[in-house]
Amino acid sequence: MTENALPLATPCTAFLGPQRLATGDLADVALAVNARLADAANPILIFEDATGAQIDIDLRGTTAQIIARLAAYQGPAPEARKRGRPKLGVVAREVTLLPRQWDWLARQPGGASQALRRLVDQARKADEGRTAQRLAHERAYRFMSALAGDYPHFEAASRALFANDPAALATAMEAWPADVRDHVLLLAHPDEDA
Numbered sequence: 001m002t003e004n005a006l007p008l009a010t011p012c013t014a015f016l017g018p019q020r021l022a023t024g025d026l027a028d029v030a031l032a033v034n035a036r037l038a039d040a041a042n043p044i045l046i047f048e049d050a051t052g053a054q055i056d057i058d059l060r061g062t063t064a065q066i067i068a069r070l071a072a073y074q075g076p077a078p079e080a081r082k083r084g085r086p087k088l089g090v091v092a093r094e095v096t097l098l099p100r101q102w103d104w105l106a107r108q109p110g111g112a113s114q115a116l117r118r119l120v121d122q123a124r125k126a127d128e129g130r131t132a133q134r135l136a137h138e139r140a141y142r143f144m145s146a147l148a149g150d151y152p153h154f155e156a157a158s159r160a161l162f163a164n165d166p167a168a169l170a171t172a173m174e175a176w177p178a179d180v181r182d183h184v185l186l187l188a189h190p191d192e193d194a
Contacts, residue, residue, distance in 0.1 A: 017042030018177035052142035
């Protein structure tokens with residue numbers, strides 16, 4: 001992943017080898033990494049906290065040049081939408097359904113949009129956090145694969161992560177550096193709003 005898809009305020013964490021170097025907004029982490037590049041004996045890796053994905057940032061030049069480059073990657077501001085109810089947070093997007101599904105939606109009280117919103121809300125309630133847990137596992141695994149893939153008991157830690165077994169995960173990671181263990185556990189915890 002590259003920085004051109006990330007806003008400057010994206011929460012990130014940088015590691016200097018197995019040691020956590022910086023945590024914060026992308027811009028702050030980029031500057032902290034830049035300050036340590038000259039004396040870094042180990043590689044410095046930066047991860048997006050929301051996804052666990054490693055990101056690459058061009059850290060050449062001065063602080064002003066780095067910030068200017070990061071700001072330039074943000075691109076133009078998105079156009080204001082004219083359709084829908086923006087004050088309510090309603091966003092118009094395309095949905096592809098079969099004709100029989102459109103027919104069923106058309107017969108529902110309030111129309112297709114209201115019926116779809118009800119169905120989505122029912123599915124979210126029935127989810128009981130499974131989606132958030134899956135996303136957290138995937139996020140932690142991306143980080144683990146990039147930074148801890150050659151650590152002892154990596155496979156056992158991966159199995160424990162996806163089995164949602166925190167005790168087995170902690171046991172498998174016992175020999176890992178503390179900062180790496182702590183970050184895996186942080187990423188493995190599901191976000192409440194997912």
